[in-house]
Amino acid sequence: MKIELASRIRELPPYPFARIDALKADARARGVDLVDLGIGDPDLPTPAHIVAAAAKAAADPRHHQYPSYVGMMAYRESAARFCQRRFGVKLDPAREVVALIGSKEGIAHFPVAFVEPGDVVLCPDPGYPVYATGTRFSGGEPYFMPLRRDSGFLPDLKAIPADVARRAKVMWVNYPNNPTAALAPKGFYEDVVEFALKHDIIVASDMAYSEIYYGGAEPPKSILEIPGARECAIEFHSLSKTFNMTGWRVGFAIGNEALVSGLGKVKTNVDSGVFEAVQVAAMAGLDGDLGVVAELRREYEGRVNILCDGLSAAGFDVIKPRASFYCLIANPKGVSSLDYSLKLLEAGVVATPATGFGAGGEGFVRLTVCAPRDRLALAVERLTTLR
Ligand SMILES: Cc1ncc(COP(=O)(O)O)c(C=O)c1O
Incomplete structure (x- = not known):
């Protein structure tokens, strides 16, 4: 054969x-x-208080069965509290937060819910390769938006051809950015939301590095702080870099209810959630001392x-x-x-x-x-x- x-x-x-x-x-x-x-x-x-919370939870048989597909309510509440504390963004944990097996999982699965064959997905170039791979797996076509040093590694929204904008279903943005380390200046997300609402494009913002910033840099903003973003945006968060938890595989997505629930539907059909002891550990990080x-x-x-x-x-x-x-x-x-x-x-x-x-x-x-x-x-x- x-x-x-x-x-x-x-x-x-x-x-x-x-x-x-x-x-x-x-x-x-x-x-x-x-x-x-x-x-x-x-x-x-990983900080000791997170590891200790995991060890205790792992020993508790209540956490040994299938977890909820979209995350324990307590975990989603904890993620919502973190976002309120950090970005001033108020979320309904029942409808606007979904747990992820690391943000990569959510990024790869998101197009399954929203991208039809032939749809265009706007991806940064250079950019985290999973945006384009997830797009292709769903039959979509990546359109690469160049990120250039002389424009602060920000995409030039005005350079996106009208026919591409018309066919585009999703736009990925990622600040702080991998691999360029660029930050989005004030106003960038306003422009993105305006562009997205004008062209009916979903904005998917990858905030895997939101807590890793230095010196004079202002803490990175959430796109959900921008008026209008609730209509069109979903944001992907990860505990991997914030709490040295790359091996634990835990993150969450927040934002527009229909976008969060569409991603949740995919997950209900392809995975069975995050081990609850890992969610309990993540809660210790999110609710704990951010020192x-x-x-x-x-x-x-x-x-x-x-x-x-x-x-x-x-x-x-x-x-x-x-x-x-x-x-x-x-x-x-x-x-x-x-x-x-x-x-x-x-x-x-x-x-x-x-x-x-x-x-x-x-x-x-x-x-x-x-x-x-x-x-x-x-x-x-x-x-x-x-x-
Ligand atoms: C830009 C970006 N987004 C998302 C991820 C995925 O991180 P994780 O799946 O560990 O949350 C990475 C990992 O390196 C990344 O660089």
């Missing part, structure tokens, strides 16, 4: 990091000590200073983040992002070519600060040899 993958899988773009992964594995097998700044996965542990998150921001900021200031002093063209834990370095002229990351790898530092997030990432490699300070200092030392 010949086993054939479905076209939606066959036609996925090639895995962009295959070559780097192979070279990385090879170097490690030879005993080379690489400084791996390739992956956005916090190296610090742990402030502490985390301070740590990342110290790391960003070591990495970015060190590389700038060595003559690199570095974009120092005001949010998220990503730093972009511009490639030297005439060198592609992939070739440049291979060069960095030869020097003993793993970076991600920003083209892994779309063709619009050409010109940059991405480094994370998910590594201890001494490792970041070592990365600076190694990369300085390239100048």
Whole structure:
């Protein structure tokens, strides 16, 4: 029997990091000590009060059965309280909040509820690849909105052709942004909501990095703070980066009731919710002392200073983040992002070519600060040899 993958899988773009992964594995097998700044996965542990809440809940048989598809009411209430506390956004936990198995799950499943074959989905380029993949899995067509350095890595809404806007069903926005680390300035979400209401487009805002911001930067806003957003927007939140919980797989989506309930319908049919002990742990984070998150921001900021200031002093063209834990370095002229990351790898530092997030990432490699300070200092030392 010949086993054939479905076209939606066959036609996925090639895995962009295959070559780097192979070279990385090879170097490690030879005993080379690489400084791996390739992956956005916090190296610090989940705060102790969250782990303790999980341990207690896991031991309680009341949490051992199938959870609710859309999340425990207590978890949704906790997420709503967090959003009120953090953004001043008031939500009805019964109708405007749905639990997610990490925000990636919700981002991938959202188009199943709203995108028809042939619909256009506006995706940032560069951008988190799941926006386009989820679109394609639902038969939709991604239209890539370029994010350029000279426009603050914001999409130019006026440059979206009228026929594309007419066919567009969903627009993804993501600030703080991966991979560019850009923040949305005041007014950006107003423009997005106005554009969306004018063209009947759903706005899906990815706030995975909402709590990771530094120094003078204002805490990122929720799009739901903007008048009119309740008519057209859904926002995806994650505990992964806020509380060092990438492994726990928990997040939530909030916003327009019809959008939240459409996503909930998909989930009812494809998964059986988040383990309740994980939801209880997440509640301990969301309702707990947010000083742990402030502490985390301070740590990342110290790391960003070591990495970015060190590389700038060595003559690199570095974009120092005001949010998220990503730093972009511009490639030297005439060198592609992939070739440049291979060069960095030869020097003993793993970076991600920003083209892994779309063709619009050409010109940059991405480094994370998910590594201890001494490792970041070592990365600076190694990369300085390239100048
Ligand atoms: C922009 C962005 N959105 C969403 C996610 C998904 O995070 P999670 O599924 O852990 O909530 C990531 C993960 O790296 C991300 O970079």
